[in-house]
Amino acid sequence: MKSLLYAITALAVFGLAFWAYRENYATQQVLKETRALQREIGAAQVRISVLRAEWAYLNRPDRLLELAELNFERLGLLPLRPDQFGRVDEVTYPVQPALQISEGVDVSGLNARRTEEASQ
């Protein structure tokens, strides 16, 4: 009985040691992945901040004004003035295209007259 207990204990120690060994390496692996991810996140954040800065720089009012002036012929952009406000009913909506008749059905007045005569 006693020796069985010893054997079980020894086996349990072996088992636990093996489990601890595996957990240790798994943890190290996860930590390594986390570090890599954090580096990636950091790099992405830096990239985003650079892109945001560049976006702000490209949209600076001076440059937009210059672009509007350069492309005046094509865009015709002018500074907003009070007389440019309008009402909704001043807007000319695009004309609705006329209905296309694909399968015409002939309607003749002759038939109608004939049925009228028949009913009389």
Place this chain on the structure above:
Amino acid sequence: MIRKPLRPLARVLDARSKGENPDAIEKENIRQRHDDMQVKSRQRAEGRLLVLGVFFLCAYAAVAGRMGVMATSEPREPVASIAGSSIAMQRADIVDRQGRILATNFETHSLYVQTQQLIDPQNAVDRLVEIFPDLDHAELLAKFTGARKFLWIKKKISPEQKQAVHDIGDPGLLFGPREMRLYPNGSVAAHVLGGASFGKEGVSAAEVIGVAGVEKQFDDYLRDPANGSKPLALSLDLTVQAAAERVLDGGMKLMNAKGATSILMDVHTGEVISVVSLPDFDPNERPAPPTSGFDPSVSPLFNRAVQGVYELGSTFKIFTAAQAMDLGLVTPDTIIDTRGPLRWGKFSIKDYRNYGNEMSVTKIIVKSSNIGTARLAQQIGAERQRDFLGELGMLEETPFEIVEAQGGKPLLPANWSELSAMTISYGHGISTTPMHLAAGYAAVANGGRYVSPTILKQDGPQLGRRIMSEHSAEAARSMLRHVVTEGTASFARVPGYQVGGKTGTADKPRPLGGYYEDKVIATFASIFPAHDPKYVLVVTLDEPSVSAHGEERRTAGWTAVPVAAEMIGRLAPLLGLRPQVEPAEVTGITLTSN
């Protein structure tokens, strides 16, 4: 184990033959056996103590060793902590009211030299001077070959410059990562933003600190790592600010002015939508503060809106009129004696021209009569006037949140006599900044409540302390409207936006006392739309002069007013105000009580 017999037969027989007691032998042996057992157990106990002692020694040694290691090793961030790069987002961004970036961070590099690692200093200097033409060849060579082991060459370099330096290939030339402050919009809102520079510098990082404007005022907030992703939202609107700067710059050049400033403020929330001071500068390359010269306002760093303490002239008359009406001394139609000149001791008060012997209070404001306003001030009295201006915030610096605002302390008369009260009533003898004036006009415009001008985005109206009754504020607004429709500010008629306002032209003081004959500060303080004001616009031109109708003209009506009108025409649509027809005045019905 061999046990020793307690009664060895040989010795017992021997003892018997000698007639001795053989029991003594047994006792003797028992005693000896006990002695042996005692020695053995003591040895065992000592052995145990030793083992235990060694065990504890090892345990304590392990603890001590760990402590020693921890104490001497470099501190390191725990690996499994919150994600995020520590160098990026060192300082929080600054954005406008719609979230557009006004200031952000940018990664760059600094260039430094470890001179003892240089292989060919001569070549390194030659090539560096090619890349950075502003470096001095001889000076740099002397430093490179001198006793110094370490020196900075450039604090910020571009990626192209970095590559060029890298291509020199000298191991003594080294780069340190840096985070620099970037103002993508250039000089737009330069005076508000201020600027930033490096504080403590190391090879691997440097502190970015604000040196002026909001950058300095909110330095603690911006530097707090907890606020890294929470940008500071200002009340400025980038589009409006850029348009205001452009129009004011054009106006300043047209009116041949030395400087100009404008403040556009929401009358309910106190938010400053745009504040311009010209000439301005690029905060990315903030110029050095002036070290010589008498007049600080020559420097582009000078913020006229909050630091320019000047007498703002007739724009103050509306405060006198509003207070007189609020105290119940007069109504807009009360007739005041305006025969001039008004003498007070050695001092005499004159009008720009003679407007007749008597005028109504409205007429006094419309025609901008000094004599009439001084008469009102006499009725009010010096003490009540000072208290009223104090309520309007005219007696101390504005609470506007940029560091420069603390430099805008109003200049007040040492002794607030009755004569002072009379001159102050038309804006002479008291010097304030345009920001003070904007806050004062906002109080008139919003129905009589004080609003403190703020640069931070607000959620709702301020509802500050009440300064005057709603009724008096309304009467004052109607007077301001009359100034535009039939008075000195007739150029301010902007179709669709009912502008009300008051002009002010004040002679510029000489630095050594007295006033210039031909240099003025022209101010136009306006509110729009006058029947339900939403915004206050203050425009001030420094030394304007324009020739119109064959005459040299400097008064605000000819200089500041047309500029302000152009600004309102440009800015009001950007603020989302639709042009509207002014509601006609209801004749025959007078509001008697509220």
